[in-house]
Amino acid sequence: MFDNLSDKLDKALHLLKGHGKITDVNVADTLKEVRRALLDADVNFKIAKDFTTRVKEKAIGENVLTTLQPGQLMVKIVKDELTELMGGDATGINLSGNPxxxxxxxxxxxxxxxxxxxxxxxxxxxxxxxxxxxxxxxxxxxxxxxxxxxxxxxxxxxxxxxxxxxxxxxxxxxxxxxxxxxxxxxxxxxxxxxxxxxxxxxxxxxxxxxxxxxxxxxxxxxxxxxxxxxxxxxxxxxxxxxxxxxxxxxxxxxxxxxxxxxxxxxxxxxxxxxxxxxxxxxxxxxxxxxxxxxxxGDVVSLVERAQEQYDEEEARKLQKKIAKNEFGFDDFLAQIQQIKKMGNMKDLVGMIPGAGKALKDVEIEDDAFKHIEAIIQSMTPAERSKPSLIDVKRKTRIAKGSGTKIEQVNQLMKQFDQMSKMMKMMQGGGGKNMMKAMAGMKGGMPKM
Incomplete structure (x- = not known):
C-alpha cells in the first residue's frame, strides 16, 4: 500500500538530515522532491503544488525545538498536512434510519x-x-x-x-x-x-x-x-x-x-x-x-485488530496450559489462525513502525503459514499434544506427509521450542500471550 510513494517521500525528507536548521534553500530542495513524489503518485498538480506551499509556509515559520532535528520537524509538518488533505478526522457512517x-x-x-x-x-x-x-x-x-x-x-x-x-x-x-x-x-x-x-x-x-x-x-x-x-x-x-x-x-x-x-x-x-x-x-x-x-506504521489499527480476535476464555485456558508446560502444536496452530484472521500478512507488517521499510523488497505471501500448517496437520494427535514424542523417525514421516523437507520440520520444532520458552517467561512475568498483550494495549504502544 503506497510503497512507491512512501519510498520517494522518505528520500525527499532525507535531504534535510544533517542540517542544523531549516532555510529557504534546503526546504525548497526537499519540497521539490516531495512535489515530484506526489505527482508520480498521480496526485493532481494543483493539489500537489498547494500542499508543498502550505508545508513551506509552516516550515519556514517554525522554530526548530532543541529535541527535534530539521528533518524530524519536516516529517511532522508533512504528516499533519497529509492528514488534513485526506480529511482530518475519521467520519462515521450514518445509521440513524429505521431501516x-x-x-x-x-x-x-x-x-x-x-x-x-x-x-x-x-x-x-x-x-x-x-x-x-x-x-x-x-x-x-x-x-x-x-x-x-x-x-x-x-x-x-x-x-x-x-x-x-x-x-x-x-x-x-x-x-x-x-x-x-x-x-x-x-x-x-x-x-x-x-x-x-x-x-x-x-x-x-x-x-x-x-x-x-x-x-x-x-x-x-x-x-x-x-x-x-x-x-x-x-x-x-x-x-x-x-x-x-x-x-x-x-x-x-x-x-x-x-x-x-x-x-x-x-x-x-x-x-x-x-x-x-x-x-x-x-x-x-x-x-x-x-x-x-x-x-x-499504524500500531493503533494493529492493536484494534488484535483486540477483535482476542478471546479471554481461550487466553485463560492457554495460560493454564503454559503454566503446566502443556502448550502443544494444536495451541500453536490456534494462535496462527488468530493472526491470519487479523488480515493479510503484508498489510499487518506495514502497520509495524519501520517494518514496511525494512522489508520493502521482501515478498510476503498471504499463505506464509501454509508450510507450518501442513507440518502440524501431518502430526498425530499425540504428537501435537506432546511434541517431545517427535523423534527422527517421526520427523521423516511428518516431512513426507506434509510435502516438506526434514530441515523445515526441524526448524519448526526449534521455533516452537523457543516460543514455548518465551511464553513460559511471559507467564512468569504476569503476561499471557502475544494476542493478550496486544489486546491489552488500548492506548497503543506503551511509552518508553
Whole structure:
C-alpha cells in the first residue's frame, strides 16, 4: 500500500538530515522532491503544488525545538498536512434510519458488489445490525447471482427480483420487505457502467430520489488514480453523495486517489478495502494513513485488530496450559489462525513502525503459514499434544506427509521450542500471550 510513494517521500525528507536548521534553500530542495513524489503518485498538480506551499509556509515559520532535528520537524509538518488533505478526522457512517438505507454507486469494475457484502458483514459483526442486501444491477450478466453468493458467504439475506427490470421499483419493494421483516439496514447495490454516461446517471439519480437514502456512498477503485478523482466529481455533481469508499488499496496503487479525492469533491473517505476476504474492510483514518505513507506504521489499527480476535476464555485456558508446560502444536496452530484472521500478512507488517521499510523488497505471501500448517496437520494427535514424542523417525514421516523437507520440520520444532520458552517467561512475568498483550494495549504502544 503506497510503497512507491512512501519510498520517494522518505528520500525527499532525507535531504534535510544533517542540517542544523531549516532555510529557504534546503526546504525548497526537499519540497521539490516531495512535489515530484506526489505527482508520480498521480496526485493532481494543483493539489500537489498547494500542499508543498502550505508545508513551506509552516516550515519556514517554525522554530526548530532543541529535541527535534530539521528533518524530524519536516516529517511532522508533512504528516499533519497529509492528514488534513485526506480529511482530518475519521467520519462515521450514518445509521440513524429505521431501516437505514444505504445507496452504493460507482463504475463497473470498481468492486461495488463485493464491497456491498463487506459493508453488510461489517455492520452485522461490528455494529450488531441486521442488514439486507438489494440487487438493483439489472444489466451486468450474473450480477444478481454474484450478490447472492456474497450474501451466502456472510449469512446475509439478499433481496432480488430477476424478472423486474425497474431498479426504482426493486429498491422500493426491498425497503418494504425490510420494514416487514425486521431488517434495520438496507444496502442497495446499483448498476455500474464502464464509463460515466447520461443513461446511468439518470437511472441512479431516479433511484436516489425515490428511496431518499440516509447514506449515499461512491465506490472507487484506488488503482485508477487521477481518473478515480474525475469520476468521483462527475458522480458527486449528480448525487451529492455522502462519502467515498476506496477499494483495492492492497494492490500496487500509487495513492493519488486517496490523497486527492477529499480535496476535489469535499467529501470524506469513509471506508477502504484492503483485500479480497469479506473481513478486509477498514474505517478510514486520515492520520493513521498519513503515518503509514511516511513509514511510521499504524500500531493503533494493529492493536484494534488484535483486540477483535482476542478471546479471554481461550487466553485463560492457554495460560493454564503454559503454566503446566502443556502448550502443544494444536495451541500453536490456534494462535496462527488468530493472526491470519487479523488480515493479510503484508498489510499487518506495514502497520509495524519501520517494518514496511525494512522489508520493502521482501515478498510476503498471504499463505506464509501454509508450510507450518501442513507440518502440524501431518502430526498425530499425540504428537501435537506432546511434541517431545517427535523423534527422527517421526520427523521423516511428518516431512513426507506434509510435502516438506526434514530441515523445515526441524526448524519448526526449534521455533516452537523457543516460543514455548518465551511464553513460559511471559507467564512468569504476569503476561499471557502475544494476542493478550496486544489486546491489552488500548492506548497503543506503551511509552518508553
Amino acid at each position: 437505514t438505507v444505504i445507496l452504493m454507486s460507482g463504475l463497473q469494475g470498481s468492486g461495488k458488489t463485493t464491497f456491498s457484502g463487506k459493508l453488510a458483514n461489517f455492520l452485522k459483526t461490528k455494529k450488531n445490525k441486521k442488514p439486507l442486501l438489494v440487487a438493483c444491477d439489472i444489466y451486468r450478466p450474473a450480477a444478481i447471482n454474484q450478490l447472492h453468493v456474497v450474501g451466502g458467504q456472510i449469512g446475509v439475506e439478499v433481496y432480488s427480483e430477476p424478472e423486474n427490470k425497474n431498479p426504482v421499483e426493486i429498491a422500493q419493494n426491498a425497503i418494504k420487505h425490510a420494514k416487514a421483516n425486521g431488517f434495520n439496514v438496507v444496502i442497495v447495490d446499483t448498476a455500474g457502467r464502464l464509463a460515466v454516461d447520461e443513461e446511468m446517471m439518470n437511472e441512479i439519480a431516479n433511484v436516489h430520489k425515490a428511496i431518499e437514502p440516509h447514506e449515499t456512498l461512491f465506490v472507487v477503485d484506488a488503482m485508477t488514480g487521477q481518473d478515480a478523482v474525475n469520476t468521483a466529481k462527475a458522480f458527486n455533481d449528480r448525487l451529492n453523495f455522502d462519502g467515498v469508499i476506496l477499494t483495492k488499496l492492497d494492490g500496487d496503487t500509487r495513492g493519488g486517489a486517496a490523497i486527492s479525492i477529499k480535496s476535489v469533491v469535499n467529501k470524506p473517505i469513509k471506508f477502504i478495502g484492503t483485500g479480497e476476504k469479506m473481513e478486509a474492510i477498514d474505517v478510514f483514518y486520515p492520520n493513521r494513513m498519513a503515518d503509514r505513507i511516511l513509514g511510521m
